[in-house]
Structures are given as C-alpha cells and as structure tokens.
Amino acid sequence: MPxxxxxxxxxxxxxxxxxxxxxxxxxxGRSLGKGIREFKDTLSSDATDDEPKEEKASLPRG
Structure with a gap:
C-alpha cells in the first residue's frame, strides 16, 4: 500500500x-466526518451484538 x-x-x-x-x-467535510462516525458506531455496536440473546430462546413457539 502506498x-x-x-x-x-x-x-x-x-x-x-x-x-x-x-x-x-x-x-x-462535515458529511464525510458524519459518515465515518456512523460507520465506527455501527462497527462498535455490532461487536457488542455478537453475544447470544436469552430472550429469543425463552419465547414459546406455537
């Protein structure tokens, strides 16, 4: 990479x-900064969403 x-x-x-x-x-510049900030926020929120959720597993199916 150069x-x-x-x-x-x-x-x-x-x-x-x-x-x-x-x-x-x-x-x-503002638009670019906002886009980068949203991208970083999405990446950090996806990292915390990797944990399995107990709520969905306990819901009855029928």
Missing amino acids: NIGPTEIIVVLVIALLVFGPRRVPEL
Whole structure:
C-alpha cells in the first residue's frame, strides 16, 4: 500500500477546492466526518451484538 504524505493530501484538497468550490468543501467535510462516525458506531455496536440473546430462546413457539 502506498504511503500518503502531506504533499499528496494538499494536492487532493486543492483539486477538491477547484472541483466543488469554496462553499461546498466544508459541507463535504462535515458529511464525510458524519459518515465515518456512523460507520465506527455501527462497527462498535455490532461487536457488542455478537453475544447470544436469552430472550429469543425463552419465547414459546406455537
């Protein structure tokens, strides 16, 4: 996997600024941060959901 240095990050940010404009870049950053946060929350909640649930096993079937 290639290493990403500060020069590459600056180039990507300049290209994003040129493509989306100065008004949309902060909005895109917030959306990206929110998506990453939701992804991490989903991963952490799935790790706790791996435990077997006793409630479903005790329900009568009929």
